[in-house]
Amino acid sequence: MFATEGLGIEMERILIVDDEEDLLDLLYYNLEVTGFEVEKAATGRAALIKASENPPDLIVLDVMLPDLLGFEVLRTLRSREETRSIPVILLTARGEESDVLVGFEMGADDYVSKPFSPRELIARIRAVIKRVAGKESARPHIRYGALEIDLDAHRVFLDDGEVVLAPQ
Amino acid sequence: MIQSLFTRLVLLSTAVLLIFAAGAGVMLDGFLTKLAYDQLIEELESKAKIAEEVIKSEGVSQGLVKRMSEAAGARVTIVDMDGTVIADSKYEAAKMDNHANRPELVSAAKGVSGHSERVSPTLGEEMLYVAIPSDPMLRLAVGLDYVKDALWQVRKRILLASLPAVLIALSLAYAIFRSLSRRFNAMREFTLRLSAKEYDAELIPSGKDEMSDLERGLVSLRDELKGQMETLDAESRRLRLLVDGLPDGVLVFDADGRLAVANNFAVELLRLSPEEMHGLTAPQLFRNPEIAAGVGEHLSGNGGDLEGFRVNWPEPVREIEVHFRPVPDEEGRRGVLVVLRDISKEAHLERVRSDFISNMAHEVRTPLTAIRGAAETLLDNAMSDAKIAPRFLDTIRRHTIRLENILSDISELSRIEGRGAPVNIVSFDARAPVEEVAALFNAEAQNRGLTLTSSLPDKPISLVSDEEKVDSILINLVQNALRYTHEGGSIEVSVKQRERGVVYTVSDTGIGIPEEAVSRVTERFYRVDPGRSRAQGGTGLGLAIVNHLVTLLDGKLAIKSRVGEGTTVSVELPSEVA
Structure with missing residues (x-):
């Protein structure tokens, strides 16, 4: 994991995925000004390649992409070891509740609907990074082979599937 | 059954006839016999009375009795009141027993003529005895054999005479029954066929009796039934057609x-x-x-x-x-x-509509996001950045134009999709729209580094159609060609006369359309490559509009394309719009 340690010597890297060049430019500018390191991808495939080669700290993913649906990208990210735990914020069309639900089910961490304000997106990015970082450090985990135990949440995972335990 | 009905009728009539004949014969026989006997008795009585007178005058003697017997042709017996036989023409009186108990003599003794019929013990022959009351009593007797013979002769004659009559009556009855039975059978057959719905059954009425009334009645019943069934059949066929349709x-x-x-x-x-x-x-x-x-x-x-x-x-x-x-x-x-109502079409239209709306919302959302994002970025900090500010202002401008394009395409589409879209039919030279579109886009083509050429026949082509719509079709097609053709490529617009109309063709050496997408490019908001399309200012509605316009003008749209080689769109229009 590339979780930040220390006092922000290392900048968080954000991968933004959208097929609209102007939006990519806008987000790039705003995130850079805010102090993030930014990478751009215009297609789902490009996004998957970039995320695998050099996993970012967070991905902003448009749901409507020309080649793959955002959801397919998300599912692929979640199925790969190296990208599994990268937080993802979805960009969705407003009012499409089903998109949001599907997104969360597939492991999205948050969503922002279009049209959105860049400031709002940046605030969400920060909140997600903070939350994930907190989780990573606070939660004691025990790993033994395929078995993973979350001591705080009292949950057990085997081969990444949760083992449902009967309540005591 | 029917055969037996006929047989029964014949047997019955024969039996009736025979019983009647036998009864009549017996009665006639009795009557004749009685008549013959009565006459014989009367005759014997009158002969006896004559003999009485003779005896009164001459007295009883064997000789007289014999002579009387010969004259009368009968046996003569004279019996005393106490039953003693005094004289007999056939037998010796002294040897005869007392006759007081003979029924005819019992009656005569009482003063009434008597007669009796029996076998004579003296002669051993059946005799008729008649005695009259006189003193002494006088009895005459004759043998019955000849009477009986005569009666038999009579009977034989009657029988012989009546036999032909009986035979004639019987054969007459047989013939009548046979004919009736045949007609009856025909009617039976006829009604059976009617009940089996065979309305082509025939029955020919004969004569003018009650049976022929029945026959005529059956035939008219058949005609009635036939007519009703035909009406019913026609009705049910009509109903079936209706329901099936x-x-x-x-x-x-x-x-x-x-x-x-x-x-x-x-x-x-x-x-x-x-x-x-x-x-x-x-x-x-x-x-x-x-x-x-x-x-x-x-x-x-x-x-x-x-x-x-x-x-x-x-x-x-x-x-x-x-x-x-x-x-x-x-x-x-x-x-x-x-009732199973097929609403696939309505449901499809509904889906198309809701897809259209949600697609439209999505299409509008992207430029709005860009505009809002750019404006807020400028307000926040980019305004002071002289390098960045113009870029974001341009973003705002371009996306505003895109919104405008979307809106104008949507209103165009809804205008031509609406029923009764006004079609302004005029007669014009089919080459004019090609020249116009070439002139309109010449500058833009040059700016993009493309060659735009037009190919026209020398002679004018007469076309009766909506010129504005033809213009609109060509403008949309050339715009598409410009968008998807790389620098250095070429676009050709042409028109050719065909047998029953004209064909406009816009072909380019552009990026082409993948095979699987060709059939979908006329759907609203369908894009082969959405990012590229938006970048080029496309709204996803251009070909949908073209398709509608072509349909309005009774034309045909054909798209041929190869990825990497180019696209040819041809629009065939009838020379006169109906």
């Missing part, structure tokens, strides 16, 4: 829940032959449990809700709206009518 599936279940009627469309939907379907119950017919349950509820009288519900029909793939109506079945009991 309906674009909805119609099924009727009787009170037992069995299928009684199914029209063509229902047969198609259920994919069973009418023979297989007949008599099946709703759960056997429908895979959808809701429909089967609905039929059951309506049969039991609980199905109150007459609103249709929608069902996705698996095979053939259809969207079906199911309606139930209670109807009386053939016996007046509660049956149920099921």
